[in-house]
Amino acid sequence: MRESMMIIVPEETETFKDFHRTLDSDCSRHGLAIFEFCRQNSIFFPQFQELVQEENYNGYVWSRFIAQLGYVAIQETLTHKVFYLPPVLTDHQYAWLKRYKSYFKRCQEMICFYSYSDLKDGFQEDLYDETTIPDENCLALLYDLIKEKHVHSKPLVKSLS
Numbered sequence: 739m740r741e742s743m744m745i746i747v748p749e750e751t752e753t754f755k756d757f758h759r760t761l762d763s764d765c766s767r768h769g770l771a772i773f774e775f776c777r778q779n780s781i782f783f784p785q786f787q788e789l790v791q792e793e794n795y796n797g798y799v800w801s802r803f804i805a806q807l808g809y810v811a812i813q814e815t816l817t818h819k820v821f822y823l824p825p826v827l828t829d830h831q832y833a834w835l836k837r838y839k840s841y842f843k844r845c846q847e848m849i850c851f852y853s854y855s856d857l858k859d860g861f862q863e864d865l866y867d868e869t870t871i872p873d874e875n876c877l878a879l880l881y882d883l884i885k886e887k888h889v890h891s892k893p894l895v896k897s898l899s
Contacts, residue, residue, distance in 0.1 A: 744771035744797070747810040747835070749828040756834065768797025768813045772804055783807060805854050806861050810835065821851035821880060823887060825861075832888040839881065846877035853883055 746757040759771035773795060776782065783803050789795070801811040805822035810831050813820040819842060827835070842849060850867035866879060 742816065743814045744768045744775075745810075745812040745814065746772065746775050746804060747812075747831050749808065750830040767795040769795030769800035772797070772800035772811065776804070781807065802852070802854075802863070805852065818848045818850060819845055821849070823851060823853045823883065825854050825856040825887070826889045827884060827887040828889065832884065835881075835884050842880075843877060846875070849876045849880060851876070851880050851883075853887075 742761040744757075744759045744761065748756070750756065757771075757775045759765060759774065761768070761771065765771050765774060769789075773790065776786065781804075783806075785803065789799065797813050801813060801820075801822040804811050805824045808824045808826070808828075810824065810827070811822040813822075824831075850865070853864045853866065855862040855864070866876060866883075868876070871879060
């Protein structure tokens with residue numbers, strides 16, 4: 739993995755594959771990388787056109803929307819690894835996160851994450867970082883939550899209203 743990149747882990751199928759995009763002069767923002775992924779895979783959400791028209795490629799905004807659609811999004815920079823976890827994780831997403839656990843363990847002091855829950859009155863967002871969980875092992879908490887969110891072999895319905 740590189741210095742600054744965007745990683746998206748969908749439920750892998752013949753159509754959807756894991757997405758890794760190193761940020762460079764052609765794609766300098768995490769949100770722009772997610773836009774590229776969405777455009778390549780014909781993924782749209784209600785705010786999509788508005789964000790594009792405004793040229794708003796804020797990584798947090800785009801990562802939040804993609805996570806609410808059921809994708810794992812990871813923003814990687816030199817200083818942080820920011821995870822955006824959807825309400826449930828598929829077998830493929832769970833296996834991917836387990837496979838890279840040792841990599842993330844090497845940089846656990848830089849990890850923070852957002853967790854999304856699908857409640858009947860909308861999506862709930864919880865932030866876990868050094869300000870919300872001081873003196874805790876963020877990596878251990880992240881992987882505990884990953885286990886909780888893992889749903890064996892249940893396909894996700896991707897709909898954001």
